[in-house]
Amino acid sequence: xxxxxxxxxxxxxxxxxxxxxxxxxxxxxxxxxxxxxxxxxxxxxxxxxxxxxxxxxxxxxxxxxxxxxxxxxxxxxxxxxxxxxxxxxxxxxxxxx
Amino acid sequence: xxxxxxxxxxxxxxxxxxxxxxxxxxxxxxxxxxxxxxxxxx
Amino acid sequence: xxxxxxxxxxxxxxxxxxxxxxxxxxxxxxxxxxxxxxxxxxxxxxxxxxxxxxxxxxxxxxxxxxxxxxxxxxxxxxxxxxxxxxxxxxxxxxxxxxxxxxxxxxxxxxxxxxxxxxxxxxxxxxxxxxxxxxxxxxxxxxxxxxxxxxxxxxxxxxxxxxxxxxxxxxxxxxxxxxxxxxxxxxxxxxxxxxxxxxxxxxxxxxxxxxxxxxxxxxxxxxxxxxxxxxxxxxxxxxxxxxxxxxxxxxxxxxxxxxxxxxxxxxxxxxxxxxxxxxxxxxxxxxxxxxxxxxxxxxxxxxxxxxxxxxxxxxxxxxxxxxxxxxxxxxxxxxxxxxxxxxxxxxxxxxxxxxxxxxxxxxxxxxxxxxxxxxxxxxxxxxxxxxxxxxxxxxxxxxxxxxxxxxxxxxxxxxxxxxxxxxxxxxxxxxxxxxxxxxxxxxxxxxxxxxxxxxxxxxxxxxxxxxxxxxxxxxxxxxxxxx
Numbered sequence: 001x002x003x004x005x006x007x008x009x010x011x012x013x014x015x016x017x018x019x020x021x022x023x024x025x026x027x028x029x030x031x032x033x034x035x036x037x038x039x040x041x042x043x044x045x046x047x048x049x050x051x052x053x054x055x056x057x058x059x060x061x062x063x064x065x066x067x068x069x070x071x072x073x074x075x076x077x078x079x080x081x082x083x084x085x086x087x088x089x090x091x092x093x094x095x096x097x
Numbered sequence: 098x099x100x101x102x103x104x105x106x107x108x109x110x111x112x113x114x115x116x117x118x119x120x121x122x123x124x125x126x127x128x129x130x131x132x133x134x135x136x137x138x139x
Numbered sequence: 140x141x142x143x144x145x146x147x148x149x150x151x152x153x154x155x156x157x158x159x160x161x162x163x164x165x166x167x168x169x170x171x172x173x174x175x176x177x178x179x180x181x182x183x184x185x186x187x188x189x190x191x192x193x194x195x196x197x198x199x200x201x202x203x204x205x206x207x208x209x210x211x212x213x214x215x216x217x218x219x220x221x222x223x224x225x226x227x228x229x230x231x232x233x234x235x236x237x238x239x240x241x242x243x244x245x246x247x248x249x250x251x252x253x254x255x256x257x258x259x260x261x262x263x264x265x266x267x268x269x270x271x272x273x274x275x276x277x278x279x280x281x282x283x284x285x286x287x288x289x290x291x292x293x294x295x296x297x298x299x300x301x302x303x304x305x306x307x308x309x310x311x312x313x314x315x316x317x318x319x320x321x322x323x324x325x326x327x328x329x330x331x332x333x334x335x336x337x338x339x340x341x342x343x344x345x346x347x348x349x350x351x352x353x354x355x356x357x358x359x360x361x362x363x364x365x366x367x368x369x370x371x372x373x374x375x376x377x378x379x380x381x382x383x384x385x386x387x388x389x390x391x392x393x394x395x396x397x398x399x400x401x402x403x404x405x406x407x408x409x410x411x412x413x414x415x416x417x418x419x420x421x422x423x424x425x426x427x428x429x430x431x432x433x434x435x436x437x438x439x440x441x442x443x444x445x446x447x448x449x450x451x452x453x454x455x456x457x458x459x460x461x462x463x464x465x466x467x468x469x470x471x472x473x474x475x476x477x478x479x480x481x482x483x484x485x486x487x488x489x490x491x492x493x494x495x496x497x498x499x500x501x502x503x504x505x506x507x508x509x510x511x512x513x514x515x516x517x518x519x520x521x522x523x524x525x526x527x528x529x530x531x532x533x534x535x536x537x538x539x540x541x542x543x544x545x546x547x548x549x550x551x552x553x554x555x556x557x558x559x560x561x562x563x564x565x566x567x568x569x570x571x572x573x574x575x576x577x578x579x580x581x582x583x584x585x586x587x588x589x590x591x592x593x594x595x596x597x598x599x600x601x602x603x604x605x606x607x608x609x610x611x612x613x614x615x616x617x618x619x620x621x
Contacts, residue, residue: 015114
């Protein structure tokens with residue numbers, strides 16, 4: 001996948017339910033994880049990663065679509081903790097080259 | 098970070114927000130979804 | 140021909156747990172990790188708990204009806220520190236040791252797939268003979284076992300068997316492949332399928348015995364488990380239902396499998412209710428056997444937090460759906476909630492179709508449902524692996540919908556969750572964990588407790604099979620009779 005597209009064009013957007021799972025996913029896609037057996041096994045380092053509920057994403061999404069697809073879950077998930085976890089991973093990883 | 102024109106990998110989770118919901122959101126922002134996956138850990 | 144429809148009721152529910160620490164290595168996740176790194180076996184073994192602790196484990200006691208989920212919620216956590224005292228036999232079923240379970244695996248084996256070592260077979264025979272559900276024919280099927288030398292030879296064969304171990308690592312038998320090259324008949328696949336059959340049979344035999352139902356009175360069995368029983372030309376061809384009926388003495392029965400990932404059992408309950416309602420059959424039993432592949436699925440999180448590997452039990456359920464007896468809770472077929480194709484994938488759409496829409500159709504408010512039986516995965520299993528508290532999220536969504544409908548205020552959400560929800564207590568055993576774990580408590584509470592209505596709801600992760608991006612969902616209302 002990463003070979004098909006320029007890396008600077010790619011963004012990973014998460015829908016994970018907890019801060020911990022968000023952190024693990026975010027680490028996997030930024031730092032890579034050879035033991036990860038999922039769809040992103042072998043993904044190279046440095047992909048920018050966001051959670052769909054983060055303001056950086058939310059503010060660009062059609063409000064109607066967001067309301068229909070995400071708002072209810074946003075009410076029940078700890079979105080502040082999730083945002084902190086994903087932000088921390090972004091801050092600690094080298095910017096995409 | 099502008100979503101417009103970006104290639105999106107939507108990594109959803111069954112107990113959070115599903116991949117297809119992320120895909121619809123990011124597509125509405127002008128991005129192209131190139132991979133959409135939903136995981137289930139229970 | 141009779142014209143009137145019958146009112147289906149849930150006449151009885153029983154569960155079965157087998158504590159199988161020795162099989163954790165054959166769960167999908169552990170087995171893949173062991174293939175890559177054999178030392179993982181040692182890590183697993185160091186974190187497996189003993190039988191007494193699994194019996195005493197409060198979520199298992201709640202699953203088997205010895206304590207109510209509301210009581211579980213008031214116990215200090217972590218629950219796995221409650222060790223050492225608990226009863227094997229509980230009001231809704233039993234939890235069996237791995238030694239006895241291996242004996243039952245052999246008893247349920249119609250194709251000589253299991254070989255038990257002779258000394259081991261002899262050692263478990265008295266316990267099996269004393270088991271209330273074990274017949275002389277069962278004991279004959281157990282046989283006398285084989286020598287260690289024969290096990291050695293089988294394990295060194297061209298198509299190697301799977302060795303069967305106890306928790307302490309001692310080898311007590313092996314499991315054969317049924318075909319040299321057919322991957323659907325490989326030893327690991329057949330072990331999953333036979334474990335599913337065996338656990339379903341034990342749940343069903345418990346149900347029939349304790350409800351005093353003659354097995355010959357059962358005409359139809361629906362299996363709702365997820366195991367793909369078949370060969371390479373019809374992978375997942377199915378009908379484990381009939382295998383379970385055969386071994387449960389239901390000579391007058393046939394049956395079929397109804398699959399739908401985690402909402403298979405609720406789909407099956409709806410179909411069973413329909414068959415009873417239309418007077419096609421007076422009784423239908425819905426069974427669901429275990430999901431062996433899920434053993435140890437989140438072991439890494441458990442090991443990381445230095446807690447026991449809690450995904451060490453196999454679970455099964457059997458539910459008897461019958462015509463109205465005037466006392467058992469009614470299965471309200473007119474309440475059926477369905478997540479339709481058109482509804483779209485969002486959680487909001489799913490919950491609206493499973494909760495809001497049926498309630499509105501029936502003229503009920505959210506508060507009219509005493510308990511919502513949703514995905515009841517034990518949070519002590521899921522949280523250390525970063526998967527969150529699944530039932531709590533479900534209850535918050537339901538309360539959120541109630542708030543959106545202005546039936547409660549946002550400030551009342553926590554109280555609503557506490558009153559109408561419950562802590563998760565189910566083993567993460569695939570289709571078993573959604574709604575059905577509460578059924579025993581629901582039947583008790585609706586029959587002679589203070590419950591009036593219980594809403595059962597389940598969601599299925601269809602997208603995992605890569606044929607659609609969709610999920611599925613079903614809900615059904617249970618109501619006090621009379």
